[in-house]
Amino acid sequence: RKEVEQDPGPFNVPEGATVAFNCTYSNSASQSFFWYRQDCRKEPKLLMSVYSSGNEDGRFTAQLNRASQYISLLIRDSKLSDSATYLCVVNMDTGKLIFGQGTTLQVKP
C-alpha cells in the first residue's frame, strides 16, 4: 500500500466549478500535512498547510481528519489558472516529506 494515496484524475471541470480532492495516508505517526501545487515541468510550490481545525485561504479550503487519516482540498469558483497537479504531502518527524502521486486538475472555459 502506498504511504500517501491520491486519485490521479484527471479532473476536468468548467470555470466556476467547485472541486474536491481527497488523500489518505497510512502512517499514523505522520506529523504535518500539506498541499503543494505543481505546474508542468516546474518544481512543487506550497499551496497550504493542513490543520485538524481546517483552514481556508481564499477559494481554497483544506481539512485534516487524523482519526481517518484523510486529507482534503476544496477549490471553489475554479479559475483557468488553477489547472495544475495537486500533491498531497505528509511530513514525518524527521522532516522527510512523502508525496502522493498527485491529482491533475484541468479547468476549461
Next chain:
Amino acid sequence: GAVVSQHPSWVICKSGTSVKIECRSLDFQATTMFWYRQFPKQSLMLMATSNEGSKATYEQGVEKDKFLINHASLTLSTLTVTSAHPEDSSFYICSAHRLAGAYEQYFGPGTRLTVT
C-alpha cells in the same frame, strides 16, 4: 521569502559521464537538504537526505555510489550522478528544510537531466 536555487537548470550528457548538480539556499541556512527525482507523470520520489557535515542518508533502492551527495556548507549541497545512463534521465529537485513552525521545505526549480 526563502529561496533555493539549483544549477544547472538543464543538462544533456553522454552515457558514462558524470554530472554535478548544485543546490543552494540563498537566504537561510539549511542543515538538511533533500534530493528528489521525478520521472514523467510520476510524483517526486525522495532519493536521499543530505546533512551538513555528515554522510547523506539514502532511501532504499538508491545507489549511494552512483548518486554522490556532498553537503559541505550550510547553504550548499551537491548531487553527482556518476557514470550516467539513459535511465538516469529525469527531473532532479532539491529542497531545503527550514525549521519554521511546520517543517516547511523550500524547493529548488529543478534540474532536467537527459543522458544520451
